[in-house]
Amino acid sequence: MNSINNKEDNRAAHKLMLDGRKHLEINGVREVISFDELGVTLKTALGELNIEGRELTVTTLDTERGVVVVDGKVDGIYYSDGEDGKKRGIFGRLSK
Numbered sequence: 417m418n419s420i421n422n423k424e425d426n427r428a429a430h431k432l433m434l435d436g437r438k439h440l441e442i443n444g445v446r447e448v449i450s451f452d453e454l455g456v457t458l459k460t461a462l463g464e465l466n467i468e469g470r471e472l473t474v475t476t477l478d479t480e481r482g483v484v485v486v487d488g489k490v491d492g493i494y495y496s497d498g499e500d501g502k503k504r505g506i507f508g509r510l511s512k
Contacts, residue, residue: 430461432493440467440486440493441476448477448484456486464496 430444444461451457451474456467461482469490476485 434490434493437490438487440490442484442486443482445479445482445484448474451486453488456484458484462495466492466494466496468492468494 431442433441442458442460442465445458446461447459449457449459449464451472453472454468454470456472456474458465458467467486467490469486469488469492472486472488472490474484475487476483478484
């Protein structure tokens with residue numbers, strides 16, 4: 417497999433790893449849409465991902481591998497629902 421295909425494979429595999437609500441590593445990032453200390457918005461292999469929190473910083477941004485690392489206080493991780501723009505929690509609702 418050539419290096420171009422390897423790069424696409426790395427960017428297509430989507431994975432989130434959250435450690436203690438303070439350190440979030442995301443694989444499969446295709447584009448960073450925006451970020452500030454209160455939120456980060458990413459385009460991933462599985463859609464738009466919104467991270468909400470406080471004192472957030474992007475400590476790693478590797479566009480070649482599609483990896484982003486966010487440090488700070490993570491309060492919420494949401495994927496945008498493509499149909500109506502509603503946010504859906506990564507863990508879903510426990511009760512309705």
